[in-house]
Each structure stands twice: as C-alpha cells, then as structure tokens.
Amino acid sequence: MGIQQEQPPVTPPPLSTPLRTATADLFGDPIDSHPLWFKQSSFLSPDFDSESYISDLRTFVPFETLRSELQSHLSSLKHELVELINRDYADFVNLSTKLVDVDAAVLRMRAPLIEIREKILGFRGAVEGSLLSLQGGLRQRAEASAAREILELLLDTSHVVSKDLNTNAMDIGSWVHKVEKLIKELHSVPADGFNGDLQTAERGHLSNGVSIQHAETGIILRETQSMLLERIASEMNRLKFYFAHAKNLPFIENMEKRIQNASSLLDTSLGHCFVDGLIHKDANAVYNCLRAYAAVDNTRNAEEIFRSTVVAPLVQKVIPYSAPGVVGGSIGDELEEDYKQIKHLIAEDCTFLLEISSTENSGLHVFSFLANSILKEVLWAIQQGKPGAFSPGRPTEFLKNYKSSLGFLADLEGYCPSRSAVANFRAEAVYVDFMRLWNIGVYFSLRFQEIAGSLDSALVGSGLTPIQKSDSEQGGSQYMTLKQSLTLMECLRSCWREDVLVISISDKFLRLTLQLVSRYANWLSAGLSARRTRNSGTNSPFEWALAAAPDDFVYIIHDLDHLAAEVCGNYVDDVFEILNSCSTEVLDLVKHSILQGGKSLKDLVPSVIDSIIETLVEKSNEELKQLHGIVAAYRMTKKPPPVRHSHYVSGVLRPLKVFLDGERASTYLTEETKGKLVQGAAFKITGRYNELAADIVNTARKTETSLQRIRKGAQRRAGASSDVSDHNVSETDRICMQLFLDIQLVAPQDKQGEISF
Known part of the structure; x- marks a missing residue:
C-alpha cells in the first residue's frame, strides 16, 4: 500500500472547520472558485480526451492560465483524497488483512463459469445449423412456388387458347376455326333469315308469311349472338391478361400471332353485332355488346361505331359538311338553331344508348359516348361546315355562338347520372379541345x-x-x-x-x-x-x-x-x-x-370648383388693379377727404355675380356648391384686396414720411420755425379713408354673416 502502517496517521482537521474553506466575496461568490470555462465535470466523462480538451480551450485561454488551473485542481484532489483516507483510516489499514487467499477464490468461481460458457457455445452452434437448414428449405419452397405459378400460368393460357365454347379439349387452330365458323353463322342468320338448326323454323315462318315472327327471330338471334360474343370477349380478356404477365416466355411468344388474329376476328364480329343492335335499337344486344367491349378494354371502337353509325347521319342533317360551303340548318355561322335541332335528334335517337351505358352497377361507366361520339362529331361538323363560328373577329356573333355552345354542353351534361360522371365528361380531351377553340x-x-x-x-x-x-x-x-x-x-x-x-x-x-x-x-x-x-x-x-x-x-x-x-x-x-x-x-x-x-x-369636384374660383378671381383682379388710382388721386393734391366709394368697387364682385346668376349655374349647381364657390371666391378676392391695400398704405406712409423729412429740412435751412405743423388731413389718411369706404361696399354682410350682393 502507498501508506505504511507504522507511519503515524495524518491528523485530521477539526470537524467544525472544513479542509478548504472558501471565503465568499461581497456578492456571495467564492474567492478561489474556478473560472466559468473550467468545467470539472469534463474530466469524469467516459469519452474524455485530453488533447481535444486542450485544443478547444487554447483558442481563448493561455497555456499558463490553463496549467495554473489544472495544478490547482490537482492540489484540490489530493487534499480531498487525504481527507477521505483520514476519515476511514481504520478500514483502510485493515483492507490488506482481509484480502487473504483471493486467487484461490477466483479459481473456484472460474470453473463453473467456463463450463456454462462451453454449453452456451455448443447450443448456439446447433441453433445456427438449424436456422441455416430452415432458410435453405424456405428458399427451395419459394423457388418451387414461383415455378409452379409460371407452370399454372402456361397451363391456363394453353387451356384458354384451346378452349371451345362447349368443350375444353380443342387446340388453338380448332378453337379459332370454331370461332370463325360461329361468327359467320351468327352474321349470316340476320341476313338470310335462317341457318343451321333454325332452317326448319324459318321455313315455317316463311310459309305462313308472318313478318312479325321474322322480327322476333332476328331479336333472338341478335341476343344470342351478343351473348356468345360476350363470352368470347371474357375469354379473350383472360388471354390478354396471361399474355401481359408472361409475354417473355417462348410458349407465349409462339401464340402471339394466333392471339392477335383471334382478337381481330372478335373485334370485327363484335362490331357487326353492335352495328346491327344500334340499327334495330335492340337494347339487350347492345347491352351485351357493350359488356363485351368493356371486357376486352376496347371502348374506343364502340364509341367510334356509335359516332359513325348513329351520330354522324343525325349531325349531317343539320350541318352538312361533305360539300364545302354548304350550310344547313341556319344561315351563316350561327349555331343556336343548329344546337336546338341537334339536341332534339339526340333526345330521339341517342337516349336509348346513353341510358344503357349509364345503367347502375353495370360496369359500363367506362364508356364516354357523350364526349367521344356526340361532342366529337358535333365539333368536327362545325369545324368543317361552319369554321367561322369560332372566329372572334365578329364579337357579337362569336359571343352568341359561345353561349349557345355552353348551353349545348349543359344539355349533354344533363345525361350524366352523377357528379362524378359530369367531372369525367369535362375532363375528356374532346371537351377540352372544344373549349380551347373558343378564344375568349x-x-x-x-x-x-x-x-x-x-x-x-x-x-x-x-x-x-x-x-x-x-x-x-x-x-x-x-x-x-x-x-x-x-x-x-x-x-x-x-x-x-x-x-x-x-x-x-x-x-x-x-x-x-x-x-x-x-x-x-x-x-x-x-x-x-x-x-x-x-x-x-x-x-x-x-x-x-x-x-x-x-x-x-x-x-x-x-x-x-x-x-x-x-x-x-x-x-x-x-x-x-x-x-x-x-x-x-x-x-x-x-x-x-x-x-x-x-x-x-x-x-374631383373640389378641384373643379377651385378652377372656377381661380378664373373668377383673375377677372376680379383686373378691377382691383384700379386701387393704384387712389394713390394718384390724393398724392400731391389738395383734394378733400372722400365721402363716397370709388367707381371700381362695383365691378370687383361683378364676375362672381354674373357667373352665379347665369343660366347654367342656376340650373345645374346645387345651393351647397354655390355656397362653396361664393366663400372660396370671396376669400381669395378679399385676400388679394388686402394685399394691395396694405401695400398701398405702407408705400404711402413711407413716401409721406420722406416728404415730411425733406420739408422740415428745407424749413430749417430757410430759418422758419420747425414747430409749425400742418393741421390738414394727410395724404395717407385720405387714402385710408377711401379704402375704408370701398371696403364697406366690397364686402357687405347680411345678418348671418354671409356674403351678399
């Protein structure tokens, strides 16, 4: 141990006083406390690094200061260590006597720990082996499952391609041959009235000469044909699905041409059946054909067939565009009457298909006959037959056609069964193109x-x-x-x-x-x-x-x-x-x-009033210029004091009075406006009069003072008595008297203090 037993114990300090007493200063802080940048807790951090600590502090703390603080902290730690040893000195001395046979105890405890460790390692190896085996089995299972899915896909494809409407054992060639034969028979029946098993029944009908039975037979044949085509379309949809998911396989690639031929044959047969149903307005046949088109995702063909078969003849009756320059339905490029006729024809001949396509829960919402059949044909007819209807060069006709077109679109939207259908109709490319042509x-x-x-x-x-x-x-x-x-x-x-x-x-x-x-x-x-x-x-x-x-x-x-x-x-x-x-x-x-x-x-009214006032004041200023005549009348003259106003006074406010008494002011100006004019004009006129009068009086007084000074000097030089005074009224007083009389006439006031004339 660092301290021998024979050494005397360090005498502990009295309990009443601590080892290091920190004397507090006036503000309560210890005098020997460390600076704020010296954090003692930093040395206790597990990731403490002396080099980084010093490099962080060296930017703002000198090395001497840092060394001094570290030495002080070291000294403090040593004193605390001594204090702790002295406090528990007896236990510290007896520590060496209690650590007897420690190595033997360690060996006794190590043996079972080693045994447990070996068992754990063995168990861990067994678990890892089982895990690898299990992962390998799962991998093989996933590969087998993927291979099985591909095989099932191939088998289903082969099965569908080889499937007969009645049997499931034909190959692709037999299936296509059977489909071709069936389609030909279905198309030949409406044309000649009998075929196959129906020949006997048709002969009986012909012998009886009943045409109604022919119509009933045609309806049955169309419905049967459409139902068979719907079944074929569903199978063709499955073929397309398999082809899309496995088109890179050799087996599928070999069938690609046959599948395309079968699809083309189905489209042709379905088109003929759909046209036949539209011509005869057979709702059941049309419904089945639409479901077939929807099954093979070929809505565009159905919309185009409806456009060319039903809509185009109707629109051409109103707007014939086959012959250039020929306009039907109305004169010129106006569209209002044309839209009225087209709406009437749509209501008569197109409603049946629109109602079928909007049948609830039928899956026929994918069709957009309103946009891609009706609106598209109307747009084409207008572009070809009446191209000037879209020209904004004649604004009145253009706006009339534009509003008529909006009304026509609103009428078409009336066939939509829901708000979502209206939104889809407006989102169609044809609708967007139609609206873009109207250059607002x-x-x-x-x-x-x-x-x-x-x-x-x-x-x-x-x-x-x-x-x-x-x-x-x-x-x-x-x-x-x-x-x-x-x-x-x-x-x-x-x-x-x-x-x-x-x-x-x-x-x-x-x-x-x-x-x-x-x-x-x-x-x-x-x-x-x-x-x-x-x-x-x-x-x-x-x-x-x-x-x-x-x-x-x-x-x-x-x-x-x-x-x-x-x-x-x-x-x-x-x-x-x-x-x-x-x-x-x-x-x-x-x-x-x-x-x-x-x-x-x-x-703007106050500005206009000010402009009138300025003009009237200018005219009044011409009369006010005659104020200078008052000076000429009384300067260097013996003229007696005035007793009446000057002759110019009556003309000072004459322009204002003439203006207010005029016909226009009397007819069109309100009393409030007249009051503003009078007040504004009088204020400026009297202000100008005040300036001129003050200038005249001041000038007259200065002149009179100068003359008196000169006169007195002359009298002194002549030896006359200087205390002789002129008791007559001076020129300035006479001028002021005249101005006073003039002012009384220029600005008379009534009892309310308002200016009057």
Whole structure:
C-alpha cells in the first residue's frame, strides 16, 4: 500500500472547520472558485480526451492560465483524497488483512463459469445449423412456388387458347376455326333469315308469311349472338391478361400471332353485332355488346361505331359538311338553331344508348359516348361546315355562338347520372379541345379596344361637347350634360351588358370598368392641372381645359355628381345581380372596388370648383388693379377727404355675380356648391384686396414720411420755425379713408354673416 502502517496517521482537521474553506466575496461568490470555462465535470466523462480538451480551450485561454488551473485542481484532489483516507483510516489499514487467499477464490468461481460458457457455445452452434437448414428449405419452397405459378400460368393460357365454347379439349387452330365458323353463322342468320338448326323454323315462318315472327327471330338471334360474343370477349380478356404477365416466355411468344388474329376476328364480329343492335335499337344486344367491349378494354371502337353509325347521319342533317360551303340548318355561322335541332335528334335517337351505358352497377361507366361520339362529331361538323363560328373577329356573333355552345354542353351534361360522371365528361380531351377553340382572350381584347377606344375618342377632342336633350335621352342617362360623361356611362354599362359580358372572365370586365373610371378621372385631373400651370402648346391634349369657360366647368361638376351617384348606386346593384352566383367575399371585393372608383370621381369636384374660383378671381383682379388710382388721386393734391366709394368697387364682385346668376349655374349647381364657390371666391378676392391695400398704405406712409423729412429740412435751412405743423388731413389718411369706404361696399354682410350682393 502507498501508506505504511507504522507511519503515524495524518491528523485530521477539526470537524467544525472544513479542509478548504472558501471565503465568499461581497456578492456571495467564492474567492478561489474556478473560472466559468473550467468545467470539472469534463474530466469524469467516459469519452474524455485530453488533447481535444486542450485544443478547444487554447483558442481563448493561455497555456499558463490553463496549467495554473489544472495544478490547482490537482492540489484540490489530493487534499480531498487525504481527507477521505483520514476519515476511514481504520478500514483502510485493515483492507490488506482481509484480502487473504483471493486467487484461490477466483479459481473456484472460474470453473463453473467456463463450463456454462462451453454449453452456451455448443447450443448456439446447433441453433445456427438449424436456422441455416430452415432458410435453405424456405428458399427451395419459394423457388418451387414461383415455378409452379409460371407452370399454372402456361397451363391456363394453353387451356384458354384451346378452349371451345362447349368443350375444353380443342387446340388453338380448332378453337379459332370454331370461332370463325360461329361468327359467320351468327352474321349470316340476320341476313338470310335462317341457318343451321333454325332452317326448319324459318321455313315455317316463311310459309305462313308472318313478318312479325321474322322480327322476333332476328331479336333472338341478335341476343344470342351478343351473348356468345360476350363470352368470347371474357375469354379473350383472360388471354390478354396471361399474355401481359408472361409475354417473355417462348410458349407465349409462339401464340402471339394466333392471339392477335383471334382478337381481330372478335373485334370485327363484335362490331357487326353492335352495328346491327344500334340499327334495330335492340337494347339487350347492345347491352351485351357493350359488356363485351368493356371486357376486352376496347371502348374506343364502340364509341367510334356509335359516332359513325348513329351520330354522324343525325349531325349531317343539320350541318352538312361533305360539300364545302354548304350550310344547313341556319344561315351563316350561327349555331343556336343548329344546337336546338341537334339536341332534339339526340333526345330521339341517342337516349336509348346513353341510358344503357349509364345503367347502375353495370360496369359500363367506362364508356364516354357523350364526349367521344356526340361532342366529337358535333365539333368536327362545325369545324368543317361552319369554321367561322369560332372566329372572334365578329364579337357579337362569336359571343352568341359561345353561349349557345355552353348551353349545348349543359344539355349533354344533363345525361350524366352523377357528379362524378359530369367531372369525367369535362375532363375528356374532346371537351377540352372544344373549349380551347373558343378564344375568349382574343374576344376580350376586341371588346376592350371597342369600349375603351370609344371613350378615348370622346376624350381626345379639343373642347368639351355639351349634348342635346335628345342625345342624352338616347344614351339612357338624361342627367348627363357632356358627351364625354355620357360616353363614360355608356362604356361602363357596356361592360356588363348581356351581349358583351362573359361570366367566366368577369374579373377582366371588372378591371376594364375600373380602368374606364380611372381614365376619365385622369383626363379631368390632368386638364385641371394644365389649366393651373398654363401648360399650353401645339397639339396639347389639354386644350379643352385651357379654352374652357367657368360655365363649362358647371357641366363637369354636375356630371361628376351624377356619375358618382350612378356608379355607387344603381350601377353597383346591377353588377351584384349579374354576379349573384359568386361568394360573399368576392361580392364584397367587387363592391369595394366600384365604390372606390365612384369616390375618385366625387373627389374631383373640389378641384373643379377651385378652377372656377381661380378664373373668377383673375377677372376680379383686373378691377382691383384700379386701387393704384387712389394713390394718384390724393398724392400731391389738395383734394378733400372722400365721402363716397370709388367707381371700381362695383365691378370687383361683378364676375362672381354674373357667373352665379347665369343660366347654367342656376340650373345645374346645387345651393351647397354655390355656397362653396361664393366663400372660396370671396376669400381669395378679399385676400388679394388686402394685399394691395396694405401695400398701398405702407408705400404711402413711407413716401409721406420722406416728404415730411425733406420739408422740415428745407424749413430749417430757410430759418422758419420747425414747430409749425400742418393741421390738414394727410395724404395717407385720405387714402385710408377711401379704402375704408370701398371696403364697406366690397364686402357687405347680411345678418348671418354671409356674403351678399
């Protein structure tokens, strides 16, 4: 041991004081505590690595500091070790006396452990051998199962190929021969009226001369033929299944040509039977034939046969396209009457097949006669007989044909038994191609040019164009007074007319509506801005605003008020009625956008009023310039103080009075608007009068002061008494008196404090 028994024990420290007392500082932290980066717990980690520990710390801790901390930690550990030894010193000394004959005890315990280990290893080897044997057996079993499946597939294929309708022992050649013979007999019976075992019965029927029995016999033969073909189709379906799953096997490859011949023969026979059933409208035969087509997954042939046999003759009666340029059913490229006739013919001659194919739980939902037979033939007939029907170059006729086509499609969807059938019908390629031919984007572009172009034409004129009453009444808006405003209202209503709007692109027409309002508002605001800045020039687009008189702006104010009221009132209601099928959220957005457009028109009224006021103030300023005559009248003169107003005063407010008393202002301006005009004009006129009067008075006072200074200097030089004063009224006082009299006449007030004339 590291400590001998004869050495005296280390004297333990008193129990009352620990070995290392850490003195706490002012904030309660030990003074000799380790820094935060020194983690003592890191040394106790099982995966502790000294090199990585040092490399991590060297980036921000110097080696000297790290060494000092490690030495301090080592010293602490040694002190703790000594403390532990001193605490249990008696047990530590007696430890060596208790470890007697340890090796013998270890040997006694090792023997049974070795024995158990050998038994476990032996058992483990036996289990591994059994497991390998079992895995090998399972592998062989899986291989045998796979081989058995292939063999069964080959046997079933051979069995099906060699299967007779009555026996199962024929080879492929005999089976094909039997099928050919059976199909020929089945096709010959409806043609000649007897065959095989039916010859005796048919001869009896012929001798009696009863034609009804011939029809009954034909029905029986068609039904029998269709049932046999359905059985053959089911067997052929099995052949195709086996061929698809084992087509790489030599046995199957040798039969490929025979299977194809048999399939071709079945398709031909099934086609003849299906055509015969369609011609005679034999529901049972048609039903069996459809099940046969569905069994062999050959729906396209059935749809094409129905199209060529039944649908094509019906459509050509309405839209003959065999001879170019020949149009039947209607004049030109209009389709509405053609669709009416086609819908009537479909209801008469095609309903029986559509009802059969939509029979519940029949498995015939795989057919799409509506799309691949009826719609495909109608589309082909229109493309060949009336190609101009799809042309958006004539927007009115195009929209009429488009809406008629949507009605025709809706009528076809009425034959669908469920919503899923409607979705499948719309997903068909023919349906997609049919809708793609109607180029709604080009149609909207033409309508956009037509509607927006008419508004632009009305706005590019060199002046405002008042309209006559008859023109206003014809436009349907008897409240409008300008041609530009009437054109805007007509264009806005054109966007939502029944013969213009396409619901599927109503968002584009809404955008056009807002663009029209914005175009009119920009035209008016730009003209007012050009009028304020006097932005004139050759071919200026704002010439109308520069040449407009205040009375012309009365029309604009009137039209803006009624346009805003109409857009935010009846117009919004009409749009809501058209879009009533949309969600509430969409309707709210539409209403908000249109109301915002109406508000933009209403917001232009103050600018127009300001433009009128500026014009009236300019005219009044011409009269105010005569204020300078007051100075000339009293300067350097002995004219007595004034007793009456100046002659110019009566003309200062004359332009405003003439404007308000005019016919247009009296007819089209509301009292509220008149009040705003009077207040605005009076405020600016009196403000200008105040500026001129103040300037005149200030100038007069300065001049008078200078003259008095000069006069007094002259008197002193002449020896006259300087205290002599002129008790007469000065020039400035007389000027102020005249201005006071003028102001009393310029701005008289009534009892309510409002300006009156």
